[in-house]
Amino acid sequence: MGMSDPDGLYHRAHLEMPPFSNILQPSFFVPFFAYFMCFRFASQFVKSFMWQEYTGFKAYRLQNLSICLLHAMVSGIWTTVFLFTHPKEMFGDITHWYKPWAAQLPLISIAYFVHDAVDMLNHEWSRWTLELLVHHIATCSAMLPPILAHKFILANYWALLMEGNSIFLHTRTIMQISGQSVLQPKLFRTVVYCNVISFVLCRFVTQALFVQWAVTHFNRIHIIYASIALGGPVVFCIINAMLFFRVLVSDGFLSQRWRSKAAINRDDEGVVNKFKNGKSE
Numbered sequence: 001m002g003m004s005d006p007d008g009l010y011h012r013a014h015l016e017m018p019p020f021s022n023i024l025q026p027s028f029f030v031p032f033f034a035y036f037m038c039f040r041f042a043s044q045f046v047k048s049f050m051w052q053e054y055t056g057f058k059a060y061r062l063q064n065l066s067i068c069l070l071h072a073m074v075s076g077i078w079t080t081v082f083l084f085t086h087p088k089e090m091f092g093d094i095t096h097w098y099k100p101w102a103a104q105l106p107l108i109s110i111a112y113f114v115h116d117a118v119d120m121l122n123h124e125w126s127r128w129t130l131e132l133l134v135h136h137i138a139t140c141s142a143m144l145p146p147i148l149a150h151k152f153i154l155a156n157y158w159a160l161l162m163e164g165n166s167i168f169l170h171t172r173t174i175m176q177i178s179g180q181s182v183l184q185p186k187l188f189r190t191v192v193y194c195n196v197i198s199f200v201l202c203r204f205v206t207q208a209l210f211v212q213w214a215v216t217h218f219n220r221i222h223i224i225y226a227s228i229a230l231g232g233p234v235v236f237c238i239i240n241a242m243l244f245f246r247v248l249v250s251d252g253f254l255s256q257r258w259r260s261k262a263a264i265n266r267d268d269e270g271v272v273n274k275f276k277n278g279k280s281e
Helices: 020-024 026-049 056-085 087-092 104-123 127-149 153-160 163-178 185-216 223-250 256-262
Strands: none
Touching: 020 026, 020 127, 026 056, 026 104, 056 087, 056 104, 056 153, 056 163, 087 153, 104 127, 104 153, 127 153, 127 223, 153 185, 153 223, 163 185, 185 223
8 A cells, every 4th residue: 555666756855845746646545545434434333332321422522532542542552662663763764764564654644633523523513623623634734745755754653652642641531521530530540640641751752852853954855844844843832732731730730720721621511512503413
């Protein structure tokens, strides 16, 4: 499924505009569509056989989060293992290292984000939907050019290291919504602490390391890639800072006087969504 470069067509791709026309190549859209359909089928399976004791918005959230957790486990574990097994490439060859099999992970992730956007728009419209759509669009926009250019694949890996934290973040939310946080308080507290620690490591530290690379290579790559390399972390720093603040308030690490400013009531009764308007199945 991966794209190859037998004729050396991409050796100067890091100095040129991203070849967006490659989106039309079967080597891109065939695996993308296959991965997208895998997430659609997985979502349908979850909706048919899991969380059946829940109804309405709560059922949707648990089903949606199950697919989020699936993607987080795939991408988070994949990139973390790669970081430890290929440190030389991750720190020293971000621009040029490329393998067709390695390009599949960002393709899988783009397919997931498209699926998740479709799923959200079918079931919910709220400020959280808008925030997540901005996140998904920004992520896909940043991850697509490296796939098409056969360059900077490992920049995508640095970004997807954030999904290592998402494993704990989604598990935490699933436990809260399903009531397991009350039934298994010790396990939940462990997940909460793992979430905070991994949040700092996977979302802040890794991005800081990548920004260091981006700054030193800014003048050696095309302006489009340079803008993504520096602009992407800025966008995600803002998103992650907002999310981290909400997590800290929600989990009791900050004073409850911040609760009204943290906007953490997505799963409370005040949420405006399609379920409340009777528009969902």
